Amino acid sequence: MVGTEWVRDAVLYQVYPQSFADGNGDGTGDFAGLTDRLEYLRWLGVDAVWLNPCFVSPFGDAGYDVADFLGTAPRYGTAEELAKFTDAARGAGIRVLLDLVAGHTSDRHPWFARSADDPSDHRYIWADRPAPGYVASPGSRPGWYKPNFFDFQPALNFGHARTDPDEPWRLPVDAEGPRANRAALREIMAHWFALGVSGFRVDMASSLVKDDPGFVETGRLWRETRAWLDAEHPDRAILAEWGDPARSVPMGFHGDFFLQFGGPEDGAPLRSLWDNGAGTVHEHWPAEPCFFDAEGRGSMRRFLAEWERARAGTAGAGAAFLPTANHDYSRLATGPRTREQLAAAFAFQLTWPTAPAIYYGDEIGMRYVPGLPDTEGSALGPRYNRAGCRTPMQWDATPGAGFSDAPAERFYLPLDPSPDRPDVAAQRADENSLLHHVRRLIALRRAHPALGPDGPVEVLHDGYPLTYLRGDLLVVVNPRRAPAGLPVERELPGRLLAGQGVSMTHSVLRAEGFSWAVFAR
Incomplete structure (x- = not known):
């Protein structure tokens, strides 16, 4: 397809790289394993793959704390191995998107180490006095820095939409530090484009410019980025983690995801669709009936209203992605939801006028595994542990599930211990399996354009x-x-x-x- 039209028709498959396929036998997924499993992705029928962050990182937040945007984490392999994967994927008709952590770095990034010792460096947001949510300087520089999420994720300075003489650290968006960071975003993207990457999913895309009512300056930043993409890399795409396609697509993104947060009702429309265990896994959200509930107590109306708003707001300019789940929230198969319920969920997802995003393993009914240890920042509360949706892909019925030849104690996360855990090999051999059901629905969507996002x-x-x-x-x-x-x-x-x-x-x-x-x- 010409330009970025491929985004609107994409069937996106999200891969959590640590857990997908281990090619070197160390217990952690890697690029070699991904390349080995390309045949499966091609067979399934997906045409775009999004990888969670694979850059150099101390992995305090599973790679969302980046220490070098231009290097790959050794656990996954070299940049050359990533390029080999992107080339092989392109040959199989599959585009590869990386995860761009645009708003912050690790506190171990050389940029932050320099900024923590140099009061003239404004790459990060530094206050000259204690302020709510700020963290004391770890270096010789006096002051406090603003984190974006965890304390070890200092926010990059893209400026403040509103300055305040009483808070002189609120730099305008055109100050030297914010300009340097905008330029760095383009350098990072161009670097990976040269290695065959087709685009990025942008983490916390709304978080860049601070104190920005209506996201006016944030929108200006992303529209400038989009203009650069259209001019220099017209076939590359950026997708937002914003949770509000009606807002983010007009700001320059090629697509955005319906999420458990975002939008005018703080994500309630998606939670009202299939919940993903919000009431039991995320203690900050109340349990509520969802439409894809076995007892039939839910309603489609909130989701439909938000989808109508998204369709009007995107107006054919970008895609609204409907995910089965993702790395931050529970899977479709969570809690009491049984595998027999999943066929109906996929039938809706793959025939509704949105772009589908399948989280790895959901197509075979992998379940959210409760009770796992906090792993690389996965636990965000007493009952909210993201590790349960990040367990190793279940390829076959061998002791290592075909994920790795390493001893089980070396696995990145434990396997689902259920004796009846589903696996790819068994379901490929069974024409009546959930996996074949998903594959047939993808093929049906391809064969009938009326089932696509524009029908x-x-x-x-x-x-x-x-x-x-x-x-x-x-x-x-x-x-x-x-x-x-x-x-x-x-x-x-x-x-x-x-x-x-x-x-x-x-x-x-x-x-x-x-x-x-x-x-x-």
Whole structure:
């Protein structure tokens, strides 16, 4: 495809590199393992892969504390091995995106070490007196620095939208330090573009300019970055971790994700869709019924309202990605949700007019594993431990699950201990498996452009069963345990293309529990 049109039609697959495939037998995933597993990604049908950070890091926050943006972490391999992977992926029709931690570095980055000893360096935000949320200087420089998340992640200085004479450290966005950081973003991206990378997912994309009401200056920064991309690298893309496509796409991003946070209701629309264990895993969010709940107590209305807002806000200029899960929140298979419920969730995700993002392992029903140790900053509260969604990919039924030949005690994280844990090999051999279901849905989406992000949609029923038209195709999804029915009051497509448990007569549509179907005329 010309330019970045590929983004809108992408089926994105997120890989947590530590946990995907170990090519050198040390217990941690790496670039060699990724290259070895490209055949699987090509077979599945995805055409873009996003890797979580793989740069040099002390790994206090699993790589989101970067100590060198231009070097790869030795645990993964060399830059040449990453380039080998991107080349091989491109040959398989798969683009590779990296994770750009744009707003902060590790406190072990040479930039910060220099800034902590040089009062004239304004690459970071330094206050001359204690201030809420600031951390005391670790160097000879007096003062306090502003972190972005953990204390060891000092915020890069992109300026403040509002200055204050009582707080002289609030530099304007065009000061020397902020200008240097904007230039560094472009240098970092260009460096990896030269090694075959097709784009970046930008971590905490809204966090750069501080005290920025309405994100006016942050938007100006990203629109300038987009203009540079369009001029110098017109086929490369940037996706935002913002959680608000209606806001971020007009600011210059090629896409953004519906997330558990962000948007006008602090992420409630996505949590109301499939929750991902928010009430039990994230103690700051209340438990609430979600639509993809076996008891059928949820509602689609909040998600649909946010999706309508996103579609109007992006206006064909970018993609709104709908993820199954990600590295920060629980998987689709969390808590009481069983594997038989997952087929309906994927049927919706891969036929709704958004761009799908599949978190590694969700396509086989890997579960969130509770009770794991805090690993590289994974625990963010007594019940909120991200390690449970970062466990090794389950490739086969061998003791190491095909992830690694290392002893189990050397694995980056323990394997799911369940004796019936799913794996790729078993599901590839079973035509009725969840994996084949996901693969067929991806192929169906490719074969019928009406199922893509730009095709029309008409919601006929927003309850159980969820029923909507995509052009000449009818999609029915019943994610609850109980059967559901719907009167047929008009002529509808009635030739079954794919699905299970849904039947239709001239007067009624019936959907068994955990069923789905796509009909054509």
